[in-house]
Amino acid sequence: MPGRLQDRVAVVTGAASGIGLATVRRFAAEGAKVVCVDIDAEAGRSAAEEVDGSFVAADVADEAAVRALFDGVVERYGRVDIAFNNAGISPPDDDSILETGLDAWERVLRVNTTSVYLCCKYVIPHMRRQGRGSIINTASFVALMGAATSQIAYTASKGGVLALTRELGVQFAREGIRVNALCPGPVATPLLRELFAADPERAARRLVHVPMGRFGEPSEIAAAVAFLASDDASFMTAAQFVVDGGITGAYVTPL
Numbered sequence: 200m201p202g203r204l205q206d207r208v209a210v211v212t213g214a215a216s217g218i219g220l221a222t223v224r225r226f227a228a229e230g231a232k233v234v235c236v237d238i239d240a241e242a243g244r245s246a247a248e249e250v251d252g253s254f255v256a257a258d259v260a261d262e263a264a265v266r267a268l269f270d271g272v273v274e275r276y277g278r279v280d281i282a283f284n285n286a287g288i289s290p291p292d293d294d295s296i297l298e299t300g301l302d303a304w305e306r307v308l309r310v311n312t313t314s315v316y317l318c319c320k321y322v323i324p325h326m327r328r329q330g331r332g333s334i335i336n337t338a339s340f341v342a343l344m345g346a347a348t349s350q351i352a353y354t355a356s357k358g359g360v361l362a363l364t365r366e367l368g369v370q371f372a373r374e375g376i377r378v379n380a381l382c383p384g385p386v387a388t389p390l391l392r393e394l395f396a397a398d399p400e401r402a403a404r405r406l407v408h409v410p411m412g413r414f415g416e417p418s419e420i421a422a423a424v425a426f427l428a429s430d431d432a433s434f435m436t437a438a439q440f441v442v443d444g445g446i447t448g449a450y451v452t453p454l
């Protein structure tokens with residue numbers, strides 16, 4: 200549907216890879232001017248070049264960097280219509296609560312949850328001035344259901360994203376600002392693909408719970424983000440938008 204985001208100014212964090220990169224491409228295909236943000240300068244710059252957008256190197260957990268990011272976007276483009284707060288990490292030292300140290304816990308909370316707090320804190324004043332804006336925060340299906348293959352900090356971090364998104368959606372609903380949480384199911388990003396190719400049993404342990412019997416593609420998540428960003432979702436705010444191949448609805452899956 201080209202043109203649905205025509206000339207909208209969209210900021211995408213975690214733009215260099217996976218869901219963020221697929222969304223950069225989708226936003227651009229629908230007409231948006233895309234500002235790519237990532238801590239990985241090389242891959243982030245190449246994402247921006249691909250769509251004729253701009254690139255900002257920033258650590259989204261750094262308050263001064265996030266404030267400068269949104270102020271800079273408004274200075275350059277005059278406005279900011281869409282913020283896709285998507286950067287996140289899932290490091291191997293985040294595991295069972297019995298193994299996970301305070302260092303991993305704090306690092307994951309900082310990158311996954313504090314970053315969303317900061318991005319919302321510094322984009323909302325601009326959107327209030329404009330009287331419109333769409334914010335999409337990336338949570339996860341693990342914010343909605345438990346796993347015995349625990350990553351305790353990650354799960355807690357995404358629960359936080361979901362709760363803060365709901366609250367912001369309610370608080371700013373009458374000011375033209377929509378704030379929604381995206382809850383992807385397991386997605387076949389390069390990292391996950393590599394991990395599961397090396398360990399098929401680990402993949403099977405997870406795939407059995409997905410009614411569709413496969414992981415999602417980043418482009419399938421990007422399509423949902425573009426919907427939430429666009430006026431097609433004009434009556435949606437404070438929602439948890441689940442795009443998960445049916446995993447959160449399942450008890451027994453098809454053979």
Ligand code: NAD
Nearest residue numbers: 213215216217218237238258259286287339383385386388
């Ligand atoms: P990815 O690792 O492919 O991409 C994440 C990007 O974020 C990378 O480019 C990385 O450089 C960037 N990044 C990391 N820390 C950053 C920081 N401090 N500042 C700026 N950029 C930073 O990951 P992905 O799978 O595309 O995940 C994107 C989001 O979707 C994450 O929030 C993740 O938790 C969430 N998610 C992923 C899945 C999945 O199965 N892949 C499922 C549900 C939710």
